[in-house]
Each structure stands twice: as C-alpha cells, then as structure tokens.
Amino acid sequence: MDTEIVLHEDDNLRIVKRVVLGRFVLSFHGPITFQARRPFQESVTKLRAEGCRSLILHLTEVPFVDSVALALITITWRTWTEAGLMVVIAQPSPYVKELLTLANITKFVSSFASLQEAISSIKMGDPLTK
16 A cells, blocks of 8 residues: 655645655655755655665656756765665656756656656665665
8 A cells, every 4th residue: 555745845845755566756746946955855865764775756746847956866866876776757747858858867867657667667676665
C-alpha cells in the first residue's frame, strides 16, 4: 500500500513523499523556483537522512522550473551518485522536459515518461531504506 506524507506546503508549492512499491517518490505540485530552493533541499535531505538510497523526482505537476531548480536537480544527482545513491526523474511536464533537455540534464539524470517506468528502472535488489 502506498503511503503519503506532505513534507512542505505553501501557496506556491506542495511536496509530497510517497512510498510506491517500496520506492521513495518526491512529488512536486507547483513551480520549482528560487523561492522553493529550501523546501526542495530540506525534503531531499530528510529522505537521505531516513536512509533513502534511490529517489524518484516526480515532476508531472510542475509547470515551470527556473535555473535554480535545474541546479538543484543537478546538485542532488551529483551528490547522491557520488555517495553511490540513485536519482531519477519521472513524468516531467512537457515544458519542464524541454528545459531539462535544453540544459543537457537528461544526458546524466535518467528521465522516464511515467512513474511506473521510473519505479521499474530501480533494481528490485536495491533497498531504499537501511
């Protein structure tokens, strides 16, 4: 059964942690911009502290990202992969997908058309918690 916990909510952005088929998913609802940098970082840091080893950034409800968001995704991917952890993107909105491609982020961060594809990309033997 999926569990859902709201990690952040304000007038612009809602961040929800879900566990889907044993995989940690951060679902973002609203634009990820400079103003959202702290909630983004705090949410990612919280999951890592909980022992998360593989993270899916679910971006289907994100209409817009700015350069800060692109940097946050890149930094998250880099720091997690340097620690032997995994970060993937699931179902970015068309506009966000285009920006991720133009910024060449999809050359190093795997992006999947659906949440199910992203979940399936993470090996079953790769535990997400300690």
